[in-house]
Amino acid sequence: MPLITYREAINQALAEELERDPNVVLMGEEVGQFQGAYKVSEGLLARFGPKRVIDTPISEAGFVGLGVGAAMLGIRPVIELMFWSFYSVAFDQILNNAANVRYMSGGQVNVPIVIRGPANGGTNVGATHSHTPENVLANHPGVKVVCPATAYDAKGLLKSAIRDNDPVMFLENTILYNDKSEVPAGEYLIPLGLADVKRAGTDLTIVAHGRPVINALKAAQLLEAEHDVSVEVVDLRSIRPLDEDTVLGSVRKSHRVLVVEENKPFCGVGAQLAYLIQDRAFDDLDAPVKRLTALDAPAIYSMALEKEQLPNLQRIMEAVLKML
Amino acid sequence: MNPPTGPSPASHAPVNARLTSTERLDLYRQMVRIRRFEERSLRAYQQGKIGGFLHLYIGQEAVAVGCCSVMEKTDHVITAYRDHGHALAVGMSPNELMAEMYGKASGCSKGKGGSMHFFDPSRNFWGGHGIVGGQVPLGAGIAFALKYRGIAGACLTFMGDGAVNQGAVHETFNLAALWDLPVVFIIENNGYSMGTSQRRSSAGPGLAQRAEAYGMEWDLCNGHELYEVREKTDRMLQLARQKSRPTVLEIITYRYRGHSVADPDSTYRTKDEIENYRRTKDPLTLIHDTLVAEGVLTAELAKEIDTAARAEADRAAEFAEASPFPAVEDILKDIYWEEDNPAHKKSRGRIVFD
Secondary structure, three states: OOEEEHHHHHHHHHHHHHHHOOOEEEEEOOOOOOOOOOOOOOOHHHHHOOOOEEEOOOOHHHHHHHHHHHHHOOOEEEEEOOOHHHHHHHHHHHHHHHHHHHHHOOOOOOOOOEEEEEOOOOOOOOHHHOOOOHHHHHOOOOOEEEOOOOHHHHHHHHHHHHHOOOOEEEEEOOOOOOOEEEOOOOOOOOOOOOOEEEEOOOOEEEEEOOHHHHHHHHHHHHHHHHHOOOEEEEEOOEEEOEOHHHHHHHHHHHOOEEEEOOOOOOOOHHHHHHHHHHHHOHHHOOOOOEEEOOOOOOOOOOHHHHHHHOOOHHHHHHHHHHHO | OOOOOOOOHHHHOHHHHOOOHHHHHHHHHHHHHHHHHHHHHHHHHHOOOOOOOOOOOOOOHHHHHHHHHOOOOOOEEEOOOOOHHHHHHOOOOHHHHHHHHOOOOOOOOOOOOOOOOOOEHHHOEOOOOOOOOOOHHHHHHHHHHHHHOOOOOOEEEEEEHHHHHOHHHHHHHHHHHHOOOOEEEEEEEOOEEOOEEHHHHOOOOOOHHHHHHHOOEEEEEEOOOHHHHHHHHHHHHHHHHHHOOOEEEEEEOOOOOOOOOOOOOOOOOOHHHHHHHHHHHOHHHHHHHHHHHOOOOOHHHHHHHHHHHHHHHHHHHHHHHHOOOOOHHHHHOOOOHHHHOHHHOOOOOEOOOO
């Protein structure tokens, strides 16, 4: 299978869906002529033209809301946020309008929109550009939330998201854009709500999503080599819907769980998982569920310290060893 | 705006001159139906049958009826929370609207939206939106979809005078002008954003005039003159449909009741002001007198129309009263399209949590 980057995988998913369905449009800041702030949409303007690949002004509330209205009338907009951090200026459009219109209309109107872009820390851009809002988004019934960790997952999940009739929030990661993985040449879809056991193990389960999955896999390798510890890594891939069965299945096997996320601890995805696990697999646990998150402060700028704020390889290894 | 001194010159505009007697009477009937519906809603609210907020349209009837009466089948409407008049003007039934306000399963949104969130996509009516100005980008999005799909329609995007100071409105003005979207932004200026007058809330010479900053054409309109509302809205719709040009139309109108019925209406305007408007510019009285002068309406017919409208509103309340509330299990329906269409479900996992 070809080895391609996470960036190329998203580009392919966009190109294939633009090709397949004439109602798919890509819209956002610098997606066209500039070829994408992170080159994710490179070449799409030339291939599909300005009707399908649309540069917007810096106006998130305007173009996200415009996408919601267009989706109500049958367009399938893929809206790129240059950073998910900018969702704050479009909050009303995303979480009042996209999320609620179906419900408030008694099911008469649906909003098949995808809002996508990177949501991560670790690039020394300070607190305003480092938000990871998957927990905030997933707190709103009406939206779906997806956080792929690999090129393979990003492609298959984005294609499913674009075909989904509900609003899907698709959270990428700038640090992963250059990561490569094997991706089939032909078309494939990955359903939302299906977790992936990225590594099998017996002593402890790490549940993660997004870039922490990659760090957890590295940690698992080192833990095996240096400490003879067998760690299973469950990649949620999708936050809402949530694959509870795969998580619980892994817990029942390993009896110890560490939830790793880049988000802040309070009311994070890990809090929901910890609740789920104690509620449904209490008797299978040999230790309390533990969480490893970003240190609970706004994202720090300092290069040396931001690494420490995030759940890095070292912090994951320490957290695992402490639990055994 | 001058007080009316005679028949509106707009009556000679082709869009009005071609109206048949039946059509004229029908416009009048619609306005009366809205007023009686609103009065009946107020009673139901006072009886504790309607919860939350109730933003009455009384005084503004000529705006919704005038604007919606010049729509074609390919035109669309979206508005804010003072949405009862528009819903009735596009043809939604009083029964489903009243039942919605009663929180009943037979309501247009199954009791899930309430007074501020009426929807009927089958009539191109896209809500009913609760956040001031929040619906305006959606209206431009509907216009975008029409243009993208090559449909020669337009979207009437209503907002109140309070909405013009919201960022989303300005962002949308810019996008609509930049992309030549077929949208008519209608500012229903009833003078007050809740209890704050235009003078205390909005800088600059006028609200619609802000369109100039975006290179959009704009106009002002007397909202108590049905014919004028029709003429000016029709002109803006033509620009949208034929040239894909967005415009801003500010319609000066007035509400007799408070912002919502929770507003005691005693802090920001005088009783004289309300009385003066009612005496000189009541849109129902004006169109009534115009139609009598035209020989279309008689006192007897007016009484008949009024009696029928009152009966219709009463029947709506009876229908709402008799309808069942939604079941507790209905709370968890209509959240996701996919969950409500299990035969087409592709996703796995849990999507609704406990």
